[in-house]
Amino acid sequence: MIKAKVRLRPIVSKINLPTVLKTTILPGDSKERLFIATQVGEIFYIRDGVIRTFLDIRPRIIKLGASGGGYDERGLLGLAFHPEFYYNGLFYLHYSVAGTQGPGALSKSFSPDPCDPKTLNLRWINRETQYDHMDTVEEWILPSNGQPQKRRTLLNLRRPFSNHNGVNSLNFSPETGKLVLTTGDGGSGYDPFNLSQNDMEIAGKIIEIDVDKNTFNQNPPVVTRFNELPVPIQETLTVIAKGVRNIPGISFQRFYNQYIKYVGNVGQDLVESIFSFGPNKPIPVPQLVQAFLMKSEADQAEFINFGWRAWEGVFPTPIVRGCSANPTLDENTIAYYNEAIKTSVRRLQPVTSYFHKDPRPDKFGGTALTGVQAYMGTRIPALTGSVVFTDLARKEESQSPARGVLAYTRIRTDCKLNDFSVIETDYNFGSQSAYYVSLGTNLNQTKLFLGSYGSMKVTDLNQGTIFEIVP
Secondary structure (H helix, E strand, O other): OOOEEEEEEEEEEEEOOEEEEEEEEOOOOOOEEEEEEEOOOEEEEEEOOEEEEEEEOHHHEOOOOOOHHHOOOOOEEEEEEOOOHHHHOEEEEEEEEOOOOOOOOOOOOOOOOOOOHHHHOOOOOOOOOOOOEEEEEEEEEOOOOOOOEEEEEEEEEEEOOOOOOOOOOEEEOOOOOOEEEEOOOOOOOOOOOOHHHOOOEOOOOEEEEOOOOOOOOOOOOEEOEHHHOOHHHHOOEEEEEEOOOOOOOEEEEEEOOEEEEEEEEOOOOOEEEEEEEOOOOOEEHHHHHHHHHOOOOOOOOOOEEOOOOOEEOOEEOEEEEEOOOOOOOEEEEEOOHHHHHHHOOOOOOOOEEEEOOOOOOOOOOOOOEEEEEEEOOOOOHHHOOEEEEEEOOOOOOOOOOOEOEEEEEOOOOOOOOOOOEEEEEOOOOOOOOEEEEEEEEOOOOOOEEEEEEOOOOOOOOOOEEEEEEEO
């Protein structure tokens, strides 16, 4: 692949963890403005080089970083503007709700044991008491000459663990005009309850929400499964895909009169993967529920399945252990052999994958995929028509302080697995760590924006910088 080199042009600094970067045109305005949503609950926008507050919901956000040494995957996770935002002022939020902290679904960390069936068939029981927190998806409105205010709640979701809640989790589909919600598998590790493959579970899915339908329910019940939702809410939902571990958003690339969709599935211990798919047939939730009640399976011929938890990218999900006889080597055991066989022919193959360990000189060892965006601009010719992605930080032990990675790939015409190339950057972060935590674009995908942060802790504040990626 062509070597690409870019510059990082700082736009704003000393900002909290940026989870979402996207642009829109404010009502009455004439230019696109860059909006920045932070994990702690702030939403800013930039006008004439000045950062301004659009909305601050920090009191609504669950207390972050109280456990886990300050690391947290909850908070303000999604922001999306209605396609008609300029006229109707509607926008949408996904966040973890204050005051909903629970004990968690398991009392200790989980790892499957292929020799112990009990670990392969766990069930999430006592869900009303054994959960970590609640997430909500809400519709807000920016009234003319007024302050943003909540309009209604679309979903209330109970989550089993603190991690894998999605990030940049709300986007509007230019194909259907519907709101797309990407939900992680619920967390822990290895998806203990196999929620991502269960058709009734909301976790581990890509879901479309028809926001033009009024459900007449201002306070939906807190649920974990589709069949627990009132019928009017079920009728607003379709499911695009399952087998999701955790997705940092979805990107749409126009191709003649159709759209190619790109998503990245964050890996467990081995590999990070980027997937693409074209026209597909989402399944209406009422159809899924009906099949469940009839103890049958809904037609899934064109249904997208990323394969998790049985598959991690192109590999059957492994348990990776160090070799006691040779510390330089690893032992890999298939975690879910029977499930891997069952889902082998139904799962979607990735466009590309990159590894947590990679000895090749022009590659890198990754940590976690944090952003995937199609780029349709021409100012960086090497990247035109490609898929750009970010990884949190290189995993090489010699890399100190931490540095994120920017890279790109393309779809092969023969649909086979493609290679990827690291994008060289020229910015000098000095002695400060630089984790790449988010990737964004403008409305016509001709600009790219990068969010970096100087710490892995949500409790370490004001260490973020937003860049535009330029030639």
